[in-house]
Amino acid sequence: MRITLTTLTLPPTPILSSTFISDGRNFAIWNQILAPHLRCDSEESAKSLNCTATTSCNCDPAENKMKCLCQDVNITDIFTKDIGSRFPIRRPWITFTANTSKGVTAHIPSLVAAEVFVQLRERFERTEKIVTNEKCTITDTVAKGCYRCPQGAAVEIYCTTDGNATIATVRCDEEYFTIPCTPNGTKSIWRFSHSSAKVRKECQVSCGKTTTRFEITGILQWVRTLSGIADRIAQGESNVQRNDTTGFRPHL
Structure with a gap:
């Protein structure tokens, strides 16, 4: 083998x-x-x-x-x-x-997919081909996080199938990844980078021949990095607002 x-x-x-x-x-x-x-x-x-x-x-x-x-x-x-x-x-x-x-x-801790080729040299008397065609669905969800920042944006995806537990293939614009899908629904977190505050991604999910659609929307926030705050202090600026150091700022 x-x-x-x-x-x-x-x-x-x-x-x-x-x-x-x-x-x-x-x-x-x-x-x-x-x-x-x-x-x-x-x-x-x-x-x-x-x-x-x-x-x-x-x-x-x-x-x-x-x-x-x-x-x-x-x-x-x-x-x-x-x-x-x-x-x-x-x-x-x-x-x-x-x-x-x-x-x-x-x-990279998650959303890594691999394809493995298994080659066998044996003699078989009988083979069975079992084809499953589950239908996987994902409800519309909202992205949270920041844009143009190292942290990026994140979205929680719940994948549900009408058959046995399987692996679903998801496509959002030109990005592909795989997530687990179960009858009771399994949560996965997808992280991505975005260049603007408004997010609207048309996505597709499939487990077999059937493809369903869902949408990711949201308004991301702007955040100043800690290194940017340190640079301002090093340049002699003393009026650094508190909400700069605590993370996200709403997009106006």
Whole structure:
């Protein structure tokens, strides 16, 4: 018998395409617009000076010389001052941990689907093919959370089937994921990122040949991150409103 993992589907996670940096002991996620001036692929490349140097300068001619204004990137500050970017990074939908020998490890706790191919070499005298065609339904639900924020939005989905317990396939716009579905209804939590306050997603769910529709709506809130508040305090602002530090603010 041979078991092969053919496909592995992850929920939409844009943070996986982020850039990570390390000082040899600590890891951090690079959130700044400017890239570091000196980039090395590995520690061995850095020791042999096999690196790429880039600058961000604006130069203008000044008589018989050039006058350049360059932007400096302080890499050490991300390890000492930017707490939100240092490892370990924990979000409701993903956790990043550092592994000095293998780099960065990402753990996604839910909504991961896999397809396994099982190959057998046996002799069978009789085979039976059982096809089930349950009908799965999900009621319209409301999304809660924030938009354009690391926490993202979340929605509780209750999936009910008229047959045996099964796994349902859900499609919302261009996003696919699977959830458990039972006769009494099973709750699943789907987390997603959104760029605006108003949410309206047309979704489909299927367990067999029958497809049913449901809708996800809601008004998301805006939230200021703790790092943004710390930056304001560091810049000398003393009038930081209390509702900035307690989380969500209603969308106006």
